[in-house]
Amino acid sequence: MELVVSIGIGVLTGAGIWLLLRPRTFQVIIGLSLLSxxxxxxxxxxxxxxxxxxxxxxxxxxxxxxxxxxxxxxxxVLTAIVIGFATTALLLVxxxxxxxxxxxxxxxxxxxxx
Amino acid sequence: xxxxxxxxxxxxxxxxxxxxxxxxxxxEQRRALKAGIGMASAVAQVVLAIVLLVLADAADPQMQTAAxxxxxxxxxxxxxxxxxxxxxxxxxxxxxSVLGVCALLFSLARxxxxxxxxxxxxxxxxxxxxxAFLTGDLFNLFVFFEVMLAASYGLALHGSGLxxxxxxxxxxxxxxxxxxxxxVGVSVIYGIAGTLNMADLxxxxxxxxxxxxxxxxxxxxxxxxxxLIKAGMWPLGFWLVPTYSVASTASAAIISILSKVGVYAxxxxxxxxxxxxxxxxxxxxxxxxxxxxxxxxxxxxVSIMATQNLARLAGASILVSSGTxxxxxxxxxxxxxxxxxFYLSSSVLAxxxxxxxxxxxxxxxxxxxxxxxxxxxxxxxxxxxEEVEVGVAIPATMAILGLSFAACALLLAGLPPxxxxxxxxxxxxxxxxxxxxxxxxxxxxxxGALVASGFATLIATTRTGIDAFWxxxxxxxxxxxxxxxxxxxxxxxLCLGMTVLAGPVMHYxxxxxRSLHAPQGYAEDVLTGQPAAEPDGATETDGP
Numbered sequence: 001m002e003l004v005v006s007i008g009i010g011v012l013t014g015a016g017i018w019l020l021l022r023p024r025t026f027q028v029i030i031g032l033s034l035l036s037x038x039x040x041x042x043x044x045x046x047x048x049x050x051x052x053x054x055x056x057x058x059x060x061x062x063x064x065x066x067x068x069x070x071x072x073x074x075x076x077v078l079t080a081i082v083i084g085f086a087t088t089a090l091l092l093v094x095x096x097x098x099x100x101x102x103x104x105x106x107x108x109x110x111x112x113x114x
Numbered sequence: 115x116x117x118x119x120x121x122x123x124x125x126x127x128x129x130x131x132x133x134x135x136x137x138x139x140x141x142e143q144r145r146a147l148k149a150g151i152g153m154a155s156a157v158a159q160v161v162l163a164i165v166l167l168v169l170a171d172a173a174d175p176q177m178q179t180a181a182x183x184x185x186x187x188x189x190x191x192x193x194x195x196x197x198x199x200x201x202x203x204x205x206x207x208x209x210x211s212v213l214g215v216c217a218l219l220f221s222l223a224r225x226x227x228x229x230x231x232x233x234x235x236x237x238x239x240x241x242x243x244x245x246a247f248l249t250g251d252l253f254n255l256f257v258f259f260e261v262m263l264a265a266s267y268g269l270a271l272h273g274s275g276l277x278x279x280x281x282x283x284x285x286x287x288x289x290x291x292x293x294x295x296x297x298v299g300v301s302v303i304y305g306i307a308g309t310l311n312m313a314d315l316x317x318x319x320x321x322x323x324x325x326x327x328x329x330x331x332x333x334x335x336x337x338x339x340x341x342l343i344k345a346g347m348w349p350l351g352f353w354l355v356p357t358y359s360v361a362s363t364a365s366a367a368i369i370s371i372l373s374k375v376g377v378y379a380x381x382x383x384x385x386x387x388x389x390x391x392x393x394x395x396x397x398x399x400x401x402x403x404x405x406x407x408x409x410x411x412x413x414x415x416v417s418i419m420a421t422q423n424l425a426r427l428a429g430a431s432i433l434v435s436s437g438t439x440x441x442x443x444x445x446x447x448x449x450x451x452x453x454x455x456f457y458l459s460s461s462v463l464a465x466x467x468x469x470x471x472x473x474x475x476x477x478x479x480x481x482x483x484x485x486x487x488x489x490x491x492x493x494x495x496x497x498x499x500e501e502v503e504v505g506v507a508i509p510a511t512m513a514i515l516g517l518s519f520a521a522c523a524l525l526l527a528g529l530p531p532x533x534x535x536x537x538x539x540x541x542x543x544x545x546x547x548x549x550x551x552x553x554x555x556x557x558x559x560x561x562g563a564l565v566a567s568g569f570a571t572l573i574a575t576t577r578t579g580i581d582a583f584w585x586x587x588x589x590x591x592x593x594x595x596x597x598x599x600x601x602x603x604x605x606x607x608l609c610l611g612m613t614v615l616a617g618p619v620m621h622y623x624x625x626x627x628r629s630l631h632a633p634q635g636y637a638e639d640v641l642t643g644q645p646a647a648e649p650d651g652a653t654e655t656d657g658p
Contacts, residue, residue, distance in 0.1 A: 039294045046305035083260045091286050098279045109280040
């Protein structure tokens with residue numbers, strides 16, 4: 001479980017960084033999205049990974065931290081998702097504006113000299 | 115404490131939130147109404163900030179503790195979110211509110227007509243800034259950072275146009291990456307320490323298991339990188355000058371304090387977590403701050419010298435001031451921190467003033483008029499003629515502009531007699547004294563960097579000043595209205611006030627630095643949720 005999650009986070013981060021460094025604005029935005037997925041998974045995993053556990057409490061037992069994952073990172077990740085979503089939407093608008101004004105989808109607004 | 119005093123702490127967040135929200139409801143054409151609400155809110159924030167300053171300064175005669183803890187929903191600090199008012203946060207909120215009023219007043223002359231929702235964005239910007247300064251919780255700090263950044267994206271793009279979009283795109287992408295780093299740092303810290311409350315974290319720092327300490331420090335370092343990107347430390351600050359120099363004037367003046375938010379967060383967290391000499395993490399990363407700060411000063415000075423453009427000069431002086439502050443924090447001595455806080459206040463005001471001046475000075479030149487015309491065209495404001503300009507023009511324009519510019523130059527270069535010099539002096543004097551007979555190497559380096567950067571600033575401002583005021587043809591006198599020059603006057607008058615009343619101001623800064631360097635008092639207050647009635651046994655920690 002831990003291995004799968006950490007490999008997943010690693011692949012997402014690697015792909016995200018590669019795309020982030022590409023010259024097209026659309027690649028950058030996809031890269032940022034991938035990176036934010038990776039970060040969200042990472043935050044989520046700090047609460048502990050557990051499969052098949054009860055969401056909060058097993059019926060008839062007193063709850064303890066042994067039985068469930070820490071809920072706080074889940075709350076944090078929710079906030080981070082919402083904020084990331086909003087800022088990505090904002091970036092999309094700027095991207096379209098840049099495309100319209102410069103006539104190019106290069107991040108610098110003009111093609112690099114070759 | 116009476117009831118309303120308790121709630122004053124959250125007011126600087128609630129007031130702009132309400133004002134900004136209400137303004138969204140009105141049509142974009144009702145600018146006078148929006149301007150009225152915005153101005154009322156900004157003035158109210160100044161009043162609130164002064165109340166907070168007085169509270170922070172009066173509440174703790176022993177200069178050890180946080181002044182006021184505001185627990186949202188009355189949850190204990192360990193579970194809920196707390197707002198903490200101490201001298202540092204009160205000072206930063208005050209600076210924000212002053213900048214807010216000045217930039218808003220300036221924008222009423224013309225800039226607030228250059229795009230949609232300017233007034234709402236402006237209020238949200240103030241809310242984010244105030245929140246970031248007042249919060250006592252790392253994740254809450256992230257949220258307010260995002261509020262502040264989201265508003266600043268809007269403000270940086272305000273007025274639209276090719277240059278702004280191009281710089282804004284880079285600005286947004288870099289800050290989004292910084293936010294992701296912030297999140298990574300926060301989650302590592304939570305994973306290891308199990309808390310995000312800054313005070314609780316400070317307490318737990320001592321008892322982190324040896325095997326986990328390196329990981330925790332890594333997390334804090336990642337978090338620090340996010341703050342350093344905001345502060346514009348070399349090599350993380352290349353986005354700063356292009357973005358700020360093309361932003362519309364009023365926006366540039368208010369977002370110029372954003373880089374100080376990074377400095378503030380570093381100052382707060384770094385001193386809270388790493389200033390306990392008993393802890394194994396004592397002084398973690400101080401060399402990085404010092405060296406990075408020095409490199410930033412060098413880079414900023416070179417940028418100042420290299421530019422012919424007034425707005426870029428103002429942007430580069432932000433870099434110099436960030437670098438100076440980072441290096442001063444990295445030194446980690448109480449007296450130096452006190453001086454750095456004085457310098458911070460002075461440079462925040464001076465940089466905002468010069469950002470406002472830039473447009474007024476440039477207006478006389480062909481270049482500035484071009485930019486405005488293009489902006490107007492892009493936004494389709496055909497009816498916006500010179501005649502409809504708000505306010506009365508001032509007489510003796512060039513003389514007043516020249517004097518203001520000279521004052522800004524003195525402040526930025528750190529020359530006597532103005533407060534820029536006092537700030538630098540207050541940093542350097544204890545630094546040189548501290549080593550006794552032999553002055554330590556870092557003191558020499560910082561001394562050299564400060565003098566050299568002041569010299570570079572002086573050369574660059576003199577050159578630009580001669581170009582703008584003496585070499586310009588007499589028929590190009592710009593038309594400047596009272597509400598445009600008044601904010602500059604207010605900002606410079608505050609700097610002058612800091613110079614004249616340097617004693618009391620410096621006393622406040624030193625008290626701030628002392629309580630920052632003795633974080634046990636702060637931590638204890640936040641965790642018990644009550645400012646200690648009397649000074650507790652918090653041990654005095656002196657610098658190395």
